[in-house]
Amino acid sequence: MKTPKQAASADVQKKETLNVAIIGFGTVGSSVAKILSSHPAPGLRLTHVYNRGVARKKVDWLPKVKWTEDIDEVLSADVDIIVEVVGGLTPAGDWIRKALSSGKSVVTANKQLIAHHGLELIELARKSGRHIAFGASVAGGVPVISGLQEGLAGDELSKIYGILNGTCNYILSQIDKRGISFSEALAEAQKLGFAEADPTDDVDGFDARAKLTILARVGLHSDGKPEKVLCRSIRPIEAIDFVYARQLQSTIRQVSWAELIGENLLAAVQPAIVSESSPLASVEGGRNLVMSTGKFGGEIIFAGHGAGGNPTAVAVVSDILAIARAKHGGSNGLAEITAVPRNVTNNYTSRHYLRFIVKDRPGIIATIATILSKNDINIDSVLQKPGYSDASLPFVITLESCKSSLVEKALEQMSRLDFMVQPCVHLPIL
Numbered sequence: 001m002k003t004p005k006q007a008a009s010a011d012v013q014k015k016e017t018l019n020v021a022i023i024g025f026g027t028v029g030s031s032v033a034k035i036l037s038s039h040p041a042p043g044l045r046l047t048h049v050y051n052r053g054v055a056r057k058k059v060d061w062l063p064k065v066k067w068t069e070d071i072d073e074v075l076s077a078d079v080d081i082i083v084e085v086v087g088g089l090t091p092a093g094d095w096i097r098k099a100l101s102s103g104k105s106v107v108t109a110n111k112q113l114i115a116h117h118g119l120e121l122i123e124l125a126r127k128s129g130r131h132i133a134f135g136a137s138v139a140g141g142v143p144v145i146s147g148l149q150e151g152l153a154g155d156e157l158s159k160i161y162g163i164l165n166g167t168c169n170y171i172l173s174q175i176d177k178r179g180i181s182f183s184e185a186l187a188e189a190q191k192l193g194f195a196e197a198d199p200t201d202d203v204d205g206f207d208a209r210a211k212l213t214i215l216a217r218v219g220l221h222s223d224g225k226p227e228k229v230l231c232r233s234i235r236p237i238e239a240i241d242f243v244y245a246r247q248l249q250s251t252i253r254q255v256s257w258a259e260l261i262g263e264n265l266l267a268a269v270q271p272a273i274v275s276e277s278s279p280l281a282s283v284e285g286g287r288n289l290v291m292s293t294g295k296f297g298g299e300i301i302f303a304g305h306g307a308g309g310n311p312t313a314v315a316v317v318s319d320i321l322a323i324a325r326a327k328h329g330g331s332n333g334l335a336e337i338t339a340v341p342r343n344v345t346n347n348y349t350s351r352h353y354l355r356f357i358v359k360d361r362p363g364i365i366a367t368i369a370t371i372l373s374k375n376d377i378n379i380d381s382v383l384q385k386p387g388y389s390d391a392s393l394p395f396v397i398t399l400e401s402c403k404s405s406l407v408e409k410a411l412e413q414m415s416r417l418d419f420m421v422q423p424c425v426h427l428p429i430l
């Protein structure tokens with residue numbers, strides 16, 4: 001009886017064996033090795049594992065592998081597919097360029113590298129007659145890249161949005177459920193291994209921004225610079241925001257959102273108010289969810305484990321198998337990516353949630369309402385829970401649908417008001 005992976009790779013049956021090398025024997029690299037060694041696919045052989053200080057990485061369950069800390073030994077070896085799971089722009093990028101130029105195909109999980117240099121690397125692979133596959137770079141084990149590229153190739157997608165960062169999801173769920181502060185939730189996530197010692201990439205949105213850039217390229221055929229994508233941190237979110245969100249039959253999630261608006265690409269990663277009835281609200285812990293909207297097929301949802309060694313390694317091994325199929329002329333799952341450069345805009349239209357903390361005195365709402373009205377913004381509701389101190393009084397104003405640029409302009413004017421205890425928290429209501 002064949003394992004599913006062996007069955008899936010049955011059409012890879014080849015005249016030759018493809019040699020695979022893993023660069024980076026960490027969380028993902030070791031899981032890839034485990035899958036390849038415990039359920040060997042016909043026609044694939046893991047021949048090399050590279051890592052710095054490799055002696056401390058060696059494991060006895062990979063007896064036939066050449067362990068090395070000399071990258072040139074791997075790049076010059078008779079290897080067909082290099083699996084890059086080191087991470088970072090350099091030196092990983094240079095190693096991938098060398099691998100492609102010397103006739104090797106590449107599988108990578110490196111979202112930052114693909115977001116910043118993906119098109120250049122795809123072009124290099126094309127010129128070399130090889131492949132670069134990066135299914136593991138977005139949403140870990142959820143096959144969203146191949147789903148958008150292949151499964152939805154027949155549709156014309158206009159929007160892709162979802163939850164792409166499990167760390168933010170975990171932190172926000174804990175603030176929500178237990179009423180703890182952002183710093184407490186972060187410290188706990190770090191202790192449990194759900195957040196890095198330096199959480200910047202996750203909580204400030206840079207990780208999700210790289211993934212969104214890749215999804216926009218693959219699904220919306222739009223190439224926007226990652227630096228231009230609006231990126232807002234979840235750090236200012238407090239337990240009180242969940243209290244008000246619940247009053248709006250909603251919760252708060254870090255939402256990544258890319259949409260074609262005329263010739264522009266709207267792209268943003270930010271905490272947002274999402275309705276309790278939205279699939280986004282039901283995403284818990286480290287899970288990811290991506291939704292796409294197509295002209296013909298409507299809404300499609302991809303969901304599952306967005307990170308972790310094994311789920312990510314599944315995506316890597318699936319890419320290795322796709323390259324092996326391509327090499328033998330079969331269906332390859334490695335569609336060409338055609339993306340046109342697009343201007344990235346951050347000016348979205350939605351309802352808005354504004355949470356203020358003020359030193360209370362008469363006339364505050366009137367002052368804020370006047371500024372909003374001068375900027376052509378209509379108030380939808382004012383929410384205020386009783387029981388807070390006058391020295392630090394939270395309340396919320398929700399706004400009718402309008403451009404985010406108008407709200408930002410009004411907030412800039414409000415920031416100078418003497419009763420503001422801290423900057424207003426501004427979230428779109430999706």
Ligand SMILES: NC(=O)c1ccc[n+]([C@@H]2O[C@H](COP(=O)([O-])OP(=O)(O)OC[C@H]3O[C@@H](n4cnc5c(N)ncnc54)[C@H](OP(=O)(O)O)[C@@H]3O)[C@@H](O)[C@H]2O)c1
Pocket residue numbers: 023024025026027028029050051052053084085086087088091109110111136137140306307308309312
């Ligand atoms: N972990 C996940 O859930 C996940 C999910 C999706 C995508 N990814 C992506 O997968 C890639 C790998 O992630 P990971 O979690 O497996 O990271 P990791 O556990 O830190 O593993 C990286 C490995 O590469 C080695 N390495 C790093 N820099 C090196 C260098 N300059 N020279 C030689 N070896 C070097 C590290 O060695 P040392 O032990 O010496 O540091 C480590 O063994 C990243 O691009 C990441 O974004 C990860």
